[in-house]
Amino acid sequence: MSSFSVVDLLQSSGPIALNELVMRLSEGPQEAVAAIKILQSEGMVSISGPLAKKFLPLKSVQEPTAGAAASEAFTDDEIMRASDTVIAPSRASLGRMFSR
Amino acid sequence: MMSQLSMSAVDIPILSGAALALLFAAFTVLYDCHVSIQDILKRVPLPIYRERPAIAVALACGLVAAVAFFFTNGRGDSLVDSVLSLKQTNPYLRGLSVGLMVLVLIRSKLSNFEGAAIGGEWAYNKGREWVVESLNTKWWAFKTAYCNRNLPSALASFPDPAFETQVLAGIQAIIQVKPQLYQVFVQSQITNVVKSRPSIPFDPASVQWEIYYRTLMNLALDYAGDAVFSGWKNFS
Numbered sequence A: 001m002s003s004f005s006v007v008d009l010l011q012s013s014g015p016i017a018l019n020e021l022v023m024r025l026s027e028g029p030q031e032a033v034a035a036i037k038i039l040q041s042e043g044m045v046s047i048s049g050p051l052a053k054k055f056l057p058l059k060s061v062q063e064p065t066a067g068a069a070a071s072e073a074f075t076d077d078e079i080m081r082a083s084d085t086v087i088a089p090s091r092a093s094l095g096r097m098f099s100r
Numbered sequence B: 001m002m003s004q005l006s007m008s009a010v011d012i013p014i015l016s017g018a019a020l021a022l023l024f025a026a027f028t029v030l031y032d033c034h035v036s037i038q039d040i041l042k043r044v045p046l047p048i049y050r051e052r053p054a055i056a057v058a059l060a061c062g063l064v065a066a067v068a069f070f071f072t073n074g075r076g077d078s079l080v081d082s083v084l085s086l087k088q089t090n091p092y093l094r095g096l097s098v099g100l101m102v103l104v105l106i107r108s109k110l111s112n113f114e115g116a117a118i119g120g121e122w123a124y125n126k127g128r129e130w131v132v133e134s135l136n137t138k139w140w141a142f143k144t145a146y147c148n149r150n151l152p153s154a155l156a157s158f159p160d161p162a163f164e165t166q167v168l169a170g171i172q173a174i175i176q177v178k179p180q181l182y183q184v185f186v187q188s189q190i191t192n193v194v195k196s197r198p199s200i201p202f203d204p205a206s207v208q209w210e211i212y213y214r215t216l217m218n219l220a221l222d223y224a225g226d227a228v229f230s231g232w233k234n235f236s
Helices: A001-011 A017-026 A029-041 A063-071 A076-080 A089-100 B004-042 B052-069 B081-087 B093-106 B120-156 B165-177 B180-195 B207-224
Strands: A044-048 A084-091
Touching: A001 A017, A001 A029, A001 A044, A001 A084, A001 B004, A001 B180, A001 B207, A017 A076, A017 A084, A017 B081, A017 B180, A017 B207, A029 A044, A029 A076, A084 A089, A084 B120, A089 B004, A089 B120, B004 B052, B004 B093, B004 B120, B004 B165, B052 B081, B052 B093, B052 B120, B081 B093, B093 B120, B165 B180, B165 B207, B180 B207
Parallel strands: none
Antiparallel strands: A044 A084
């Protein structure tokens, strides 16, 4: 599923837990997380919850050592248990929809 | 006393016209918000007319209509008058016309600056974003509370009646009256979720099964609403 479909899903469902989002997509957990990271870098989604920090790019994390750890890939198990990490469509993504 | 009466007689149709413009503009905006938001959310989950941001946006546009009404006289001697009043000299009909047409003014190039993303259209889009954000926040809170309240009953219902089978049948029954694209969109999500069904034997205490049931419940709420669960034993 393309990243556009991730946005489409998010816009249609509203905020959604990371593990539920991954289950609703046809991609595997790692591919889905990679797509979400791209969308976050484009400002299309906002992420909150315990795993939100791990989505941040390395340069924006304060301590280099912590940053290295945070930039490591998520494990599948970690993703599938992430009920309290919430992915939501950003205002920018809603704005783009209305501007079409 | 006589002069006061004659003043009231003059003002009442004008004020009523302005009030009509405000009311009809507010209704038009609520309807437009509902339709445009439905394009994004597929299924507007909550009554939009109860949302404070939606009411605020509708009233703001209503006020624009009421103010614009005072710039019309039905003779069509200005652009705003021609566009909004449709040359209606009757103040009540003019109020109705201004109310129904004010979105055209707000979203037209007249209230934007050389195509830049500022002006009436920009403000209107910001208002709609605000409404969607508010709906999303409330919808998230509703779904979380609904699942927390009913998930134990769903898990306890296994295997008879099978929660999974009933939910999927319920979603499909409700979405079959929706447009084809909507059905395909939801069906593809159902297929993906079912593929993630835990391979371990059912255990109500298992986190995997809880996540799977929660995902099914939220999927049903998102695209078919809580009607899927109406009449279910132990569901509230």
